[in-house]
Amino acid sequence: SIQIGNDEHDIDITSEGLSIDGLPLISKKDNGELHIGQNSWITKEDNGRQKVWARDEAGNAIPIDYTNGTKLLINGRDVEQSINNVGALSAALTGLPTVPTENTLACGLGTGTHGGDLAFSGGCASKINEKLSVNYAASITMPGQEYAGNFEDQFSARAGFVWKLGKAIKPTQISMKEGKELKKEIIALKENNQNIISQNKALLARLEKLEKIALSENKSKDLAIYRLK
Incomplete structure (x- = not known):
């Protein structure tokens, strides 16, 4: 020593x-x-x-804590930023349609954030028939990030299909389109009811007039008969 x-x-x-x-x-x-x-x-x-x-x-x-602005890199990628990017990419994908409801094709755009990182997504869902639907989408993080890695590290995609099994049952809920049509029918029925009520009132008024005329004629005849006697 x-x-x-x-x-x-x-x-x-x-x-x-x-x-x-x-x-x-x-x-x-x-x-x-x-x-x-x-x-x-x-x-x-x-x-x-x-x-x-x-x-x-x-x-x-x-714990081993990298602090004071020091970044932990693996193969040139910021580990913390990579975790945030994965969360943002996944969140952006969840905002896209998976099964179209009222038509055969539905497309959309989405966005997601996690830990301050932001991602955007786009995708479509297509209805092949009554039982089979397919969907596909992709998301990408904001450009310009430091230590973000290559393009494949900033990009995420998904594809899938939905196959309905079993006997189809009538849904208990109605779509927005069906709700609007039903509302229009209710309004039309109300208008028809109002028209019917107005017509009934007019008919009642005419009937009352006819009754008054008939009563007055009967009284006149009775009076004439009494005079002749």
Whole structure:
């Protein structure tokens, strides 16, 4: 071992590693673990993999936190941004139609966000027949992101089909188009009812007039008969 400086402020170089003021800076254990710092960062090669973890003074595993604007990159891609992009791409795809309802083809545009990242999507759903429908869509993140990777890392797509099984049953709910038509029919029925009511009132009024005329004629005849007698 080699000591540089006095006992209070010294640098010790031993077979295990390097220490400053008695605190280990870099040390290598007998089991192959490489420690950086007194307790913190540890790395070890095991079965062809380089393992990395951290410990506190009690030897408990603790998180490794990349802070102060430092980005964790894997193959040049920002890991945090990649996670946010996946969430935004998936959210954008969920806003697109999967089965057309009132016609044979339905298309749409969508958008989604996650963690501050934004994505846009577009797609269509086509009704082949009463039982089979297909849908296809794609989404893409906003351009200009740093450490976003290649195009395939910023793009997502889906395709699928819906096959209805079993006996078809009449739906209990009505579509917006059917609701509008039903509303129009109700309004027309109300108008017809009002017309019928108006006609009935007019007929009643005419009937009352006829009754009055008939009564007055009968009274006149009765009076004439009495006079003749």
